[in-house]
Amino acid sequence: MGETVVIKGTKSGITLVLNPDADYETLKKDVAAKFSDLTAFFGEAYKAISFKGHKLSDEQKMELINIIHENCKLSVLCIVEDDPEEEETFRQALENKLMEQENSSNTGQFYKGNLRSGQVLDVETSIIVIGDIKPGAKVISKGNVIVLGSLQGNVYAGAAGNPNAFVVALDMHPVQIRIADAIARSPDNPEKNIKKRRKNATHETKIAFLDKGNIYIEPLDKNVMPDIHL
Amino acid sequence: MGFLSNWFKSSESSSDIAKSRLKLAITSDRAVCSPELMEQMKNDIIQVISKYVDIDTKGLDIKVTRTEIDDESGGTVNAVLASIPIKDKRPFRR
Amino acid sequence: MGEVIVITSGKGGVGKTTSTANIGTGLAMMGKKVALIDTDIGLRNLDVVMGLENRIVYNLVDVVENNCRIKQALIKDKRYPNLYLLPSAQTKDKSAVTPEQMKKLTGDLRNEFDYILLDCPAGIEQGFKNAIAGADSALVVTTPEVSAVRDADRIIGLLEANDIGQTHLIVNRLRADMVKEGNMMSSDDVVEILAIDLIGIVPDDEHIVISTNNGEPLTGSDCQAGQAYMNISKRILGEDVPYLDLEVTKSFFQRFASIFKR
Structure with a gap:
């Protein structure tokens, strides 16, 4: 005993x-x-x-x-x-609070520097990255993600479920983009992709946004302005 | 290139060198004997043998290795190999 | 009940990941249901070799931490619908998973799959212990170099100590021309030193580099490495396949070269 x-x-x-x-x-x-x-x-x-x-x-x-x-x-x-039950209640309350936050406010943060494979930048607000996001790196934001550099990694905007979140990058070549519950991945044919990229050496600023459950990537010009909801 | 290939032919080929170096390295890797235990055994062997002959402790070499058995089976066995140089030129006269 | 096979080597860069991808593809080509698990947490690579990196949503750590179900994390291959990949996490380290969790995971997958191949990280620490925890048998990959063979010997010892039943050897990146000149150990030399059964010899083939660039394993294609990996897959299924005569193909290359000389 x-x-x-x-x-x-x-x-x-x-x-x-x-x-x-x-x-x-x-x-x-x-x-x-x-x-x-x-x-x-x-x-x-x-x-x-x-x-x-x-x-x-x-x-x-x-x-x-x-x-x-x-x-x-x-x-x-x-x-x-x-108590696991109580913990779950706390977690949900916290998440709801965060949802409110990102729906009601447009606050943002800056990050300077390149993000490399294995690095994760996880923020509660919108984020502006001054630098590149390399393949294998990941940015997770409950708001929008703006990359002043090359986006070649993973990015997850509106991570708490905000469907109006968007991603902007000076050079848009992500492995994967997630907005709210939707996921888009890069095309499978890497060779052609590389050739295309060399051709389009002059980088064009693009925006990724969610429309009716699909993620669209368009050049950032006046045509897409109506699709941006802050 | 001619002199190079001659040079290689005259000596062992590099793959043979690799093989023999590897065998050595691996046998010592596989040896279960710790260095301390090895040192103790070495000292004991020296003590016993010095009772009978005068040995050169500097040139002494004792190791545990995997050796092939001298029969048709081709199997291997762990063995203590000792090479112990004797100082005296005619060691076993009485 | 599926079989769990760990692909390991000790030394890094000898071709574990390439071998996992290609053998897995070979088994899938022959109609087996196969799951590949990348156990190299923090340095994942099997996904890019398979060309599936853009499909990853959940990973191994998410599965063991119960953030998702196994089926959500398994990624279906581009070409073979009965081939799946469970990718590793890039942002955690080896301690995120325990051997017990790996045992449970492979145990669960056994019911669904014919073969579960584990791509083991280099080294003999936690990652290695995780990878071998649930394995029935092992494929040890080595190249005919002293450093790789020595590390393979260490690994074989550890596999024996951990009661991994069958251990087979893959000699990778063999160059028949160098063996002939006596400047590279032959597969026989390596087998003699390591004293375990050979299951395949993969020649040094530039097609491997091209195949990894494209993210498409080359098993079954016309090149030597493609055939070698197909043969290994067949031997795993119990077929008796003769070894490739690397010499013959060498003279083929010579013939090929002579065409250009003309």
Whole structure:
């Protein structure tokens, strides 16, 4: 038979692993004993606490924390929850908040420098990259992406689902563009592509935008202006 | 080019050199013996042999290698190969 | 139940990724359902060799972290509908995946596929341990160079220590002309040193470079390397295929050259 109460310490907190089979009264007694034994070890520290193993009501948790306070000099600052359901609720709330943000505002950031394979630039706002995005590099933005340079990598605009997001690049040769839920990839025939690129050595600024579920790439001129929604 | 090919013919071919160097490197890679253990064994061997003959410890060479068995099977076996030079010119007179 | 084969070498740059792509293509050409897994997290390459880099949405790390289902991450090949690629992540490192997760992943894929080929990263660290975790057998790729053969020997030792049942050798980038002059070890020399069974000899062939440029494996094409990879695929399926006579084709090249001389 293992111990009913096991204390695990982390950098900023402690985890109480409680035996799920033990009854609550035994647990209370054992927690009291454990912590009074460890008074010297913990000293007057401030810790966060989380409970594992045994299902506890909020009242029971408070009661256990009071027991800890009575039996040693430790101060429990907060309870950290380990509940996947609750975590999911938090995550969704956070995401909704972010959606609101990007729909209501047109804020942006700048990034200077080239992005190379394996590098990822992940931003909450629109982003203006002064430099190239090389193959294998990735830019993810909840807003728009403007590349003042060559776009040869992956870019994901409107990452939280904004279908009005767009991508502009001085030299538009991405491996993949994603806007909201749509994905477009580069053509499969690389040889012809390279030849074409050499031919069009004078780079033309292009814009990629989403229209009825499809991503279109067009030269950035007055014809596409009606398609841009800020 | 003529002198080059002559030079190569007169000596071993580079693929043969590669092969023999590899065999050596791989046998020592495969040896389970740690260098410390090897050193201990070496010292013990020297001690025992020096009881009977005067040996040259500088020229000593002991290693564990994979050697072919001298029968038709063509299999290999791990063996301790020791080459221990003796100082005395006529070692075993009594 | 599918078979899981890891393609490994120890030393980098000897042709693991090219071999994985080509053998996978060969098996698919013969009607087998094949999954290729790039286990080189942080330095992915199998996708570009297969020419599928523009299709990647999810990757290996997304699968093991349950960000997506396996089927969402598997990319169907351009030419062979029963060939799939599970690409590696470019932005994580080897520690993003554990051997246990790889075991589970390959275990799940076994039910769907006839063959699962794992492209192993160079080295003997975490990435190698991940790649071999779920493997039934191994193909060790080496070139006839001292550094590559020595590393292959180390790898074979590690595979044995990890109870990987069958281990077969692929000698890559062999140059028959240099072997003849005595300036390159022959495949027999390499087999003698490494003491494992040979499954294929792939000649040094410029078509390989062209094929990787285009992102289309060349298995089954007319060139020597294409035939060599087809033969390896057939041998994996248990066919008894004679080895290519590289000498004969050499004289073919000489004949070819003499046409131009005229």
